Amino acid sequence: MPEKQARLLSAALDLFVEKGFHGTTIPEIARRAGVATGTVYLYFDGKERLVNEVLARVKGGLAGRLAREVPRGADIRAQFEAIWEVFTSFALANERALAFCDLHNHAPYVAPETLAVWEPARTLLDDHFRRGAAAGVYRPLPPALLRALVAGALFGVHKFSRAGELAFSREVLDQAREGAWAAVAAPPVTASAPTSVGRSPT
Amino acid sequence: MPEKQARLLSAALDLFVEKGFHGTTIPEIARRAGVATGTVYLYFDGKERLVNEVLARVKGGLAGRLAREVPRGADIRAQFEAIWEVFTSFALANERALAFCDLHNHAPYVAPETLAVWEPARTLLDDHFRRGAAAGVYRPLPPALLRALVAGALFGVHKFSRAGELAFSREVLDQAREGAWAAVAAPPVTASAPTSVGRSPT
């Protein structure tokens, strides 16, 4: 990829996160990338195409790493740790990219093709959680809900750290991992489930 | 409050959630509220003032309910349930409002005064989690991290439901509550810490 294109993608990512899609101007992106306004149109068909390109690369990169780094067929806990590790290292490597995923998910300017690059990852995660629930390792909940809880833990930490209430460090993310696991793991049946709230799941 | 002002606030909330701040136009808001464009400026000093007004009302309403409905000094679990219930019923009553809180939190157009209305709630929640951690009911983590985990559970469910992957119903939210509690609750010490993942926290 030409270097200017890469710089444009990076500048666009930053600015879209900071100011939103409609709040970011093309000349602004060009300036941050150190190129002329017109150059943006050499590499991208327009602003909408640009944001989709950014999103596709970010999501595609994450999906690819999940596909490569999560061991198929491994035991649930090992897979969980691999999944979490992929998200963690991705988030730590580029905080902006995570925020981008968070914010630009279902906006009107996001094309279906862009969302499609996430499909393999969605399937992978769904399979993981479905298998875990079936095995009794996870709570007997729909996989989407289990995913929502784990993703929520990650995004929650990320959001709070962006608000300045939390450091965004590996240490914090490791602690969050414990919470995320507990959120989805089937409670131990041995003891009288003392920490359960409300109706006990007996 | 004049009826037109209320309709404008509601229309603005909806549209800002759907299309973002910069992606929403004033005539659009006016049209949805059933008033003329100029009328918007009769009630709000400008677009920026309007979005702040919406955010302040939403956050203020939620903060107020927390202040009124969370029993001071009650036991941690009861407080947790009250907190969750406030968020749940708020989110169910106005799904848009929760999305609004999620999206428009630290944008450049949000004034510090607007964020200030959330301060009492932040304090209340911090106190709760600090107390719970001190009592050994919660994991020994910074209150902000505990808050992030619980908030993450809620926002995660909400986000997935907006993506169409999950229903946004009381039933789902009740299930999420179990997960949220488990995420922050101190693991039972009796058994050999079976829920711990990776390094044991010993």
Add this chain to the structure above:
Amino acid sequence: MPEKQARLLSAALDLFVEKGFHGTTIPEIARRAGVATGTVYLYFDGKERLVNEVLARVKGGLAGRLAREVPRGADIRAQFEAIWEVFTSFALANERALAFCDLHNHAPYVAPETLAVWEPARTLLDDHFRRGAAAGVYRPLPPALLRALVAGALFGVHKFSRAGELAFSREVLDQAREGAWAAVAAPPVTASAPTSVGRSPT
């Protein structure tokens, strides 16, 4: 005339002078007059009608005073003094009104009918200067030029006083009168054309 109408005319005069026609808003005029916006339309057909009304009253008042206070058929110098006195006392009584005449003379929003109210005064002044020139009291110049010189003296003093460079007082206006008279008076013929500029009068 209803008191509100009078207050509106006065407020309009002030504001049009301060900020120009297009720079003044109807609600602003109403506020300064202490009435509601809608009331303006009870007394005037619109903004354009209002400015014409103001101009007609100011010019008409001045024209009327000239007609009444300048003695017909008197000697030129006496008439000159009467004319100057009318302008002086008018200007001192309402500085704003003079500025109004100065600024709003040939703007696109001034109707021909409005300008027509000045006709009698123009005729009166023209007759005066024509007569004075014919009698050899004034320089042998077109009456319009003589008028321009006298009016220029008055407006010059007024403009400089509005700029803060000069007091706008009877004393200053009296001194200006000497200059205005000298500007138009035929130079004494005794010496060899001593008032000519350029060639030395020696």
Add this chain to the structure above:
Amino acid sequence: MPEKQARLLSAALDLFVEKGFHGTTIPEIARRAGVATGTVYLYFDGKERLVNEVLARVKGGLAGRLAREVPRGADIRAQFEAIWEVFTSFALANERALAFCDLHNHAPYVAPETLAVWEPARTLLDDHFRRGAAAGVYRPLPPALLRALVAGALFGVHKFSRAGELAFSREVLDQAREGAWAAVAAPPVTASAPTSVGRSPT
């Protein structure tokens, strides 16, 4: 200076004179300059900045010519003629510019920096009239009043010519010069002050 910028300045000058600041629209200026609306903002920060730029150029040009063309230390009469000649040729070269100076002098949108470009000219003129009064060539009046009388003669002629009552020609301006000189020159003391009006200045 780019040609488009020059055309914009010229178009703006014309239109501001014709219709006033608030009565002139930006698209109108652009159209007269033969450029697109947006182009105006390429060269000027906004309408207010534009009018100040026009005023500064006009006043600066005139002030520059005065500084260059009025001989320092020359005799009063020669200086007077030089001053009048600068104003005359300036006014004849660009009638609109003189009207612009006349109208847009102390409006709320004129920045102090803009007025500051006239300072050197003000000082030059003030020195001239102070010196002339001290030498007994001019009437013993404040320099500002002498300036007002001379400027009044010029502006008076100009205003009447804009009203269609007078041609705006070198011939008329030459005649006005005689009047302007007489307005400020000390009256000849030899004869019994026959041109004095009212109280004799003895």
Add this chain to the structure above:
DNA sequence: AATGAATGAGAATTCATTCAT
């Protein structure tokens, strides 16, 4: 008569996009 909330056309300004160089 008087009000002032409501209107919507019109103004200033911005910015995605193009294109001559």
Add this chain to the structure above:
DNA sequence: GATGAATGAATTCTCATTCAT
């Protein structure tokens, strides 16, 4: 390929005018 001046449609905001009370 690269540029950035130029464009004009779209946006925010204003304000003359109306009209129900």
